[in-house]
Structure formats: structure tokens, C-alpha cells
Amino acid sequence: MVSALQLAGLSIRYDRAGAEPLSIVEDYNLDLPAGGMHCLAGRSGSGKTSILRVAAGLVPPTAGEVLWGGESLRGLKDDAVTLKRRGYIGYLDQGGVLVPGLTALENVLLPAVPTRETKKVTALAISLLDRLGVGGRAGHYPEKLSGGERQRVALARALVLRPRVVMADEPTASLDRASADSVIEILKALTSSGISVLVAAHDQKLIDAADTRTLLA
Numbered sequence: 004m005v006s007a008l009q010l011a012g013l014s015i016r017y018d019r020a021g022a023e024p025l026s027i028v029e030d031y032n033l034d035l036p037a038g039g040m041h042c043l044a045g046r047s048g049s050g051k052t053s054i055l056r057v058a059a060g061l062v063p064p065t066a067g068e069v070l071w072g073g074e075s076l077r078g079l080k081d082d083a084v085t086l087k088r089r090g091y092i093g094y095l096d097q098g099g100v101l102v103p104g105l106t107a108l109e110n111v112l113l114p115a116v117p118t119r120e121t122k123k124v125t126a127l128a129i130s131l132l133d134r135l136g137v138g139g140r141a142g143h144y145p146e147k148l149s150g151g152e153r154q155r156v157a158l159a160r161a162l163v164l165r166p167r168v169v170m171a172d173e174p175t176a177s178l179d180r181a182s183a184d185s186v187i188e189i190l191k192a193l194t195s196s197g198i199s200v201l202v203a204a205h206d207q208k209l210i211d212a213a214d215t216r217t218l219l220a
């Protein structure tokens with residue numbers, strides 16, 4: 004069966020003026036099946052976000068390749084990667100940042116702006132907010148939401164285009180234990196519906212919840 008996400012022989016290196024390049028990973032491999040959950044763990048600065056960004060096709064690797072559903076991103080132009088990403092990857096930034104002047108529902112609808120299926124997408128956005136337990140907050144602005152609620156709204160936004168793979172950067176950071184636990188439950192529920200999850204985490208409970216993990220040095 005084709006992996007939902009594959010990182011093959013991946014190297015990520017940053018050039019540094021007057022110093023040796025900073026190597027994040029060298030010849031790193033990851034095979035994430037449909038419905039699998041993998042966690043990138045490691046100290047702050049070990050490279051979790053760097054790997055997520057490369058895996059999401061936001062930045063090309065120094066070497067190696069990224070494959071989504073068996074299709075390599077190598078050689079694709081930025082526009083083509085962006086288009087492919089829209090239908091395939093849902094990305095949840097660190098901190099679940101929302102746009103301040105927009106309601107929770109409007110934030111969730113943002114990735115769908117270029118689509119013409121407004122009614123259908125709005126119905127899906129409302130049902131996602133409901134399922135994530137923040138349906139009653141749809142009309143609220145981000146400053147009126149708790150950290151846990153903002154994180155769920157950001158997760159609904161990452162899901163609104165029905166991605167096959169969700170990538171989440173420390174989705175439980177800065178949440179109290181109860182909110183963090185419910186985000187973990189939601190991520191596990193996604194995997195039960197066949198969505199693959201790649202997370203970066205410090206949170207030991209989230210690390211333990213994953214099927215497989217990489218500990219970055």
C-alpha cells in the first residue's frame with residue numbers, strides 16, 4: 004500500500020555565515036501510512052518545525068525527497084506544490100494562530116476562499132467546529148476564545164479542505180492538561196477515520212499517543 008507521506012533520504016541543512024552549516028537531519032527516512040500517527044520529538048531547536056515545513060512542501064529539502072501519496076514533489080514549481088498541498092495537507096501552526104479581525108467560523112473558512120463551493124464548505128466548517136466542541140463559538144472573535152478553543156478552531160481550519168495528512172506543530176503546547184488531552188483525543192480520532200497525522204511535540208502524553216516517533220538529537 005502506498006504511504007500517505009514519505010520522507011526519503013532527507014537532509015536539511017542551514018548555511019551559517021562564518022560557521023559550519025547547521026545539520027538538522029541527514030539521510031532521514033519516514034513512512035507514514037494512512038491512518039498512522041508519527042511524532043517528532045526532541046529538545047527545543049532540534050529541528051521538529053524544520054522537518055514539518057519540509058514535509059508540508061513549504062521549504063525544499065537540502066537533499067532527498069518528499070512524497071505525498073507516492074508522488075514526489077521533486078521538480079515541481081511552487082505553484083504546483085501549493086495546489087497539491089491544498090487538497091492533501093492540513094497544516095496547524097505552532098500556537099494555533101488565528102486572524103484577529105475574523106470570527107472563528109471565518110477563520111476556518113479562510114483556506115476555502117478560492118473555492119466556489121461556499122455553501123458546502125460553510126456547512127462542513129460548522130460541522131467541524133461542532134465536532135471539535137466549539138460550535139457555540141463560531142461567531143466569536145479570537146480574543147474571546149481560550150487557548151484550547153483557539154487551537155480547536157485552528158484544527159478545524161486545517162481540516163476544512165479534507166486533507167489526507169494533518170501536520171501539527173506542538174498542538175498541545177500552552178494548553179492546560181484537560182484541553183491538551185482533548186486535542187490528543189481529536190488527533191487520534193482523525194487517524195481512526197484514515198487521516199494520517201504528523202506532529203511535533205514536547206508533551207510526553209502526545210509523544211506516547213503516537214504510533215511511532217523520531218527523537219531528534
Ligand SMILES: Nc1ncnc2c1ncn2[C@@H]1O[C@H](COP(=O)(O)OP(=O)(O)OP(=O)(O)O)[C@@H](O)[C@H]1O
Nearest residue numbers: 017018025045046047048049050051052053054203
Ligand atoms: N531558515 C532558517 N535558517 C537558518 N537556521 C534556521 C532556519 N530555521 C530554523 N533554523 C535553526 O534550526 C534549528 C532548528 O529549528 P526548528 O524551529 O526546526 O526547531 P524545533 O525543534 O521546532 O524548535 P522548538 O521546539 O523551539 O519549536 C534552530 O537552531 C533554528 O535556529
